[in-house]
Amino acid sequence: MKPRHFTYVLALLGACVLFPVQAVRAESGRLLASNCFQCHGTEGRSQGGIDRLAGMGANKLIGEMKEMRAKTPGNDMMKVHARAYTDAQLNDIAAYFANVR
Amino acid sequence: MNLHNRRQFLRLLGASSLGALVHGCGGGGDSGTGDSADTGDSGSGGGTTPVTPPVVNVSGHVVVVGGGMGGATVAKFLRLWGGQNLRVTLIERNPSYTSNILSNLVLNGQRTLSSLAYDYARLRDNYGVNVIQGEVMGIDPVARKVSLGDGSTQTYDRLVLAPGLEFDLMPGLTDYQTIPHAWQAGPQTALLAQQLAAMPAGGTFVMTIPAAPFRCPPGPYERACVVADYLKRNKPGAKVIVLDANPGIAAERASFETAFNTLHAGVIEYHAAATIDSIDPVTRLVQTNLGSIAASVLNPIPPQRAPRLVQDAGLVNVNGRWAGVDVLSYESTAHPGVHVIGDASATTQPKAGHIANAEAKVCADAIVRMLAGQAPDPAPVTNSACYSPITATTASWLTAIYHYDPASRTMKPYVTGEAASITSGNYEDMFPWFNNLMADSFG
Ligand SMILES: Cc1cc2nc3c(=O)[nH]c(=O)nc-3n(C[C@H](O)[C@H](O)[C@H](O)COP(=O)(O)OP(=O)(O)OC[C@H]3O[C@@H](n4cnc5c(N)ncnc54)[C@H](O)[C@@H]3O)c2cc1C
Numbered sequence: 001m002k003p004r005h006f007t008y009v010l011a012l013l014g015a016c017v018l019f020p021v022q023a024v025r026a027e028s029g030r031l032l033a034s035n036c037f038q039c040h041g042t043e044g045r046s047q048g049g050i051d052r053l054a055g056m057g058a059n060k061l062i063g064e065m066k067e068m069r070a071k072t073p074g075n076d077m078m079k080v081h082a083r084a085y086t087d088a089q090l091n092d093i094a095a096y097f098a099n100v101r
Numbered sequence: 102m103n104l105h106n107r108r109q110f111l112r113l114l115g116a117s118s119l120g121a122l123v124h125g126c127g128g129g130g131d132s133g134t135g136d137s138a139d140t141g142d143s144g145s146g147g148g149t150t151p152v153t154p155p156v157v158n159v160s161g162h163v164v165v166v167g168g169g170m171g172g173a174t175v176a177k178f179l180r181l182w183g184g185q186n187l188r189v190t191l192i193e194r195n196p197s198y199t200s201n202i203l204s205n206l207v208l209n210g211q212r213t214l215s216s217l218a219y220d221y222a223r224l225r226d227n228y229g230v231n232v233i234q235g236e237v238m239g240i241d242p243v244a245r246k247v248s249l250g251d252g253s254t255q256t257y258d259r260l261v262l263a264p265g266l267e268f269d270l271m272p273g274l275t276d277y278q279t280i281p282h283a284w285q286a287g288p289q290t291a292l293l294a295q296q297l298a299a300m301p302a303g304g305t306f307v308m309t310i311p312a313a314p315f316r317c318p319p320g321p322y323e324r325a326c327v328v329a330d331y332l333k334r335n336k337p338g339a340k341v342i343v344l345d346a347n348p349g350i351a352a353e354r355a356s357f358e359t360a361f362n363t364l365h366a367g368v369i370e371y372h373a374a375a376t377i378d379s380i381d382p383v384t385r386l387v388q389t390n391l392g393s394i395a396a397s398v399l400n401p402i403p404p405q406r407a408p409r410l411v412q413d414a415g416l417v418n419v420n421g422r423w424a425g426v427d428v429l430s431y432e433s434t435a436h437p438g439v440h441v442i443g444d445a446s447a448t449t450q451p452k453a454g455h456i457a458n459a460e461a462k463v464c465a466d467a468i469v470r471m472l473a474g475q476a477p478d479p480a481p482v483t484n485s486a487c488y489s490p491i492t493a494t495t496a497s498w499l500t501a502i503y504h505y506d507p508a509s510r511t512m513k514p515y516v517t518g519e520a521a522s523i524t525s526g527n528y529e530d531m532f533p534w535f536n537n538l539m540a541d542s543f544g
Contacts, residue, residue: 030182034462035484035502038455038538042181047540049533077486077500077530080518084484084502 029092032085036093039078043100055101058094065090159472160186161258164247166237166410168193168221170454171443172263174461174542180228183469190231190255191224192247198543201317202454203535204286205324208294209331209493217286223544237264240414242436259468261431261440262424263457264410266316268403271309273379280382280399284316296398297328303338304397307387309377310345311404314423316444316452318352319499321345321402323489326357329365330492341368342396344375344389352451353489353519356497360523364491377401405452407445416441423447428505428512429477430467431460440464449511450503451485458542459483481505483512488531496520496528 033044036053040046044053053061068082085093163183165176168191176191183189200217207214224230236250246256268282281289281296300306306328310321325343332339350357350371361369378388385396406412406422416424416435424441425434428448433439442464443457450456460483467477486500497520503512520527 031462031466031478032482034178034466035459035482037462037541038458038484038486039534041537042177042541047533047537050537077498077518080500080516081484081502084516085482089482 029089029094029096032089033093033096036081036097044097045100053097053100056094056097058091058098061094061097062090065094158184158186159469160188161472162188162190162256163259163261163468164255164257165189165191165261165263166240166247167263167265167443168195168224168232169198169263169265169443169457170542171457171461172261173198173219173221173224173544174458175261175263175442175465176230177224177228177542177544178462178465179468180230182465183472187469187472188231189229190233190257191221192233192235192237192249192255193221194234194236196220196234199286199290200454200535200539201284201286201320202538203531204283204290205320205327206490207286207290208283208297208324209327210294210298211493214286214291219539219543221543227544237410240410240439242414242416242439245438257438258472259438259440261442261464261468262411262416262445263441263443263461264408264445266405266444266452267408268405271377271380271401271403274382274401277401277403280380280385280401282402283400284320284402284405293398293400297331298335300332300336300339300397302336304336305340305342305395306332306398306400307342307344307385307394307396308400308402309375309387310343310347310351310402312346313351314452315402315405317487318451318453319357319487319489322350322352322357322360323491324400325369325371326360326365326489326491327493329368333365333368339368339397340370341365342394343369343371344377344387344391344394345371345373346375346377347373349373353497353499356489356491356520356523360491360497364523405444407441411441411445414439419447428463428510429479429481430471431464432467440468449513450483451501453485453487454542455487455538456483456485458538459485461542479505479507481512482515486534488527488534490528490531491523494525494528495523496531497523498527498530 039050040053046052065082068079163179165172176189179189197218197220199214203212206212221232225232237247238250239248246254248254281293283289283293325341329341361371376390380387385399387394407417407424411417411424416433418425418435424446426441426446431440431442433441442460444452463481470477482504484502488496488498490496499519501517502515504515506513
């Protein structure tokens with residue numbers, strides 16, 4: 001692939017400029033967030049049946065995770081995963097999904 | 102770029118989004134000069150503001166052996182995260198992969214084997230993985246070369262082995278052609294299903310479980326339950342005898358005790374700490390520490406080990422059976438440049454498909470960083486999840502999340518959980534989990 005093709009495609013999508021300052025955090029969250037891909041789809045693009053995380057606002061994702069953490073461990077597998085990350089890790093994960101389009 | 106290529110590239114962008122986009126922005130050209138770590142002048146390619154840290158733009162050739170749960174995933178994520186100059190070749194002996202996960206539901210007729218088949222078209226077309234159908238016969242870790250059955254070779258900068266398992270022959274058996282273990286989904290699964298269907302009412306299904314570690318810790322108990330449920334409805338008076346080499350149920354103990362002692366009481370007869378002295382494949386008599394047991398259908402799940410290929414390369418250094426690895430990168434502790442993921446490796450994590458997928462991502466990320474001259478992520482996290490059908494309409498589950506523990510240099514369970522009860526809701530949740538997991542692994 002030649003550089004001009006990237007320029008072409010990127011111009012087409014207007015994509016690079018969308019990039020927020022959070023890119024660094026999103027990058028460090030990539031490997032952590034890949035623990036969600038098995039159930040929520042690669043990069044959070046679910047195949048269906050489980051919620052999509054791609055593009056979810058960071059505050060919404062963190063809020064929902066903390067809500068699920070607070071509930072007593074019950075029958076739901078997701079509640080276990082909600083308790084499996086430190087707050088710092090959760091911030092990185094949330095930044096990652098917020099940046100997926 | 103012709104129209105076809107452009108469409109393909111857009112599809113790749115669609116499929117991989119920011120990951121590839123970041124690399125596209127950062128990477129730029131295809132100079133082919135073997136440039137390694139980009140220094141962060143990432144604006145050059147797209148002519149836009151630098152937007153991403155210098156994680157990638159690596160070049161090199163990674164060869165992956167085995168296109169199962171671990172191998173397919175590592176090939177996909179190497180392409181997704183490694184940028185356009187990282188070449189990835191996946192060598193798999195079969196034209197498609199048959200999932201072990203859900204294969205117990207072939208035994209009760211709820212799934213067909215073909216519904217569990219995954220080919221490599223998406224890895225090839227959407228992710229640019231070079232897929233070769235072939236058998237890897239040998240590895241030369243010093244010359245960094247693998248040889249294939251057709252006499253060809255592939256040289257690599259880094260090698261990932263994800264060949265799954267090999268099964269020991271149990272005493273008295275010379276193969277598993279008529280007495281199937283069906284612990285690798287395929288023809289043996291179909292044979293076992295046929296044998297169960299042909300079993301007389303009042304017959305006995307005998308299964309054996311090897312000492313841990315083995316592939317899919319809840320799997321054998323799950324199979325006992327699914328078969329018991331099937332026999333109750335189709336073969337009145339039939340029994341399931343479980344001969345377990347372990348001191349007790351090795352996973353999801355609460356759920357399986359409930360299942361054995363209440364739901365399937367009177368059908369499943371469970372024996373812990375059983376030893377198998379010999380199996381007669383003709384008379385189907387099993388000699389055990391409990392005496393001689395006669396089976397109508399016999400399903401020995403054998404002890405397991407890393408395949409011969411891994412042994413021959415000198416990579417087996419844990420208990421004479423498994424490949425020791427550094428779990429920051431899954432690099433072999435015996436040979437640098439070779440990584441082992443999935444069932445063949447020795448870690449504190451279970452031998453399971455969901456965790457093989459997670460290991461593959463840690464390995465892919467580490468390889469990209471190592472090729473760029475960086476260290477692997479020092480604090481990886483992985484997770485395992487498993488749904489176990491207990492009847493044709495109900496299931497339990499088990500999940501665990503592992504954080505790297507620098508003191509022991511192992512993955513330590515950080516949080517674990519099990520289903521509080523056996524429900525039809527769990528059974529229904531199993532399918533979206535399975536579909537997403539398989540799509541995440543095979544593209
Ligand atoms: C009945 C059953 C139920 C299960 N249920 C679950 C579950 O619910 N959840 C879960 O997480 N796990 C489950 N598992 C476990 C899971 O299937 C395995 O742990 C997983 O497949 C291991 O992945 P792997 O990549 O190590 O090996 P595999 O998936 O076995 O892949 C190995 C691949 O390598 C290829 N190969 C090997 N040697 C060569 C060679 N020399 N050259 C070329 N190709 C080669 C093979 O053909 C194969 O495709 C279950 C297993 C069974 C048997």
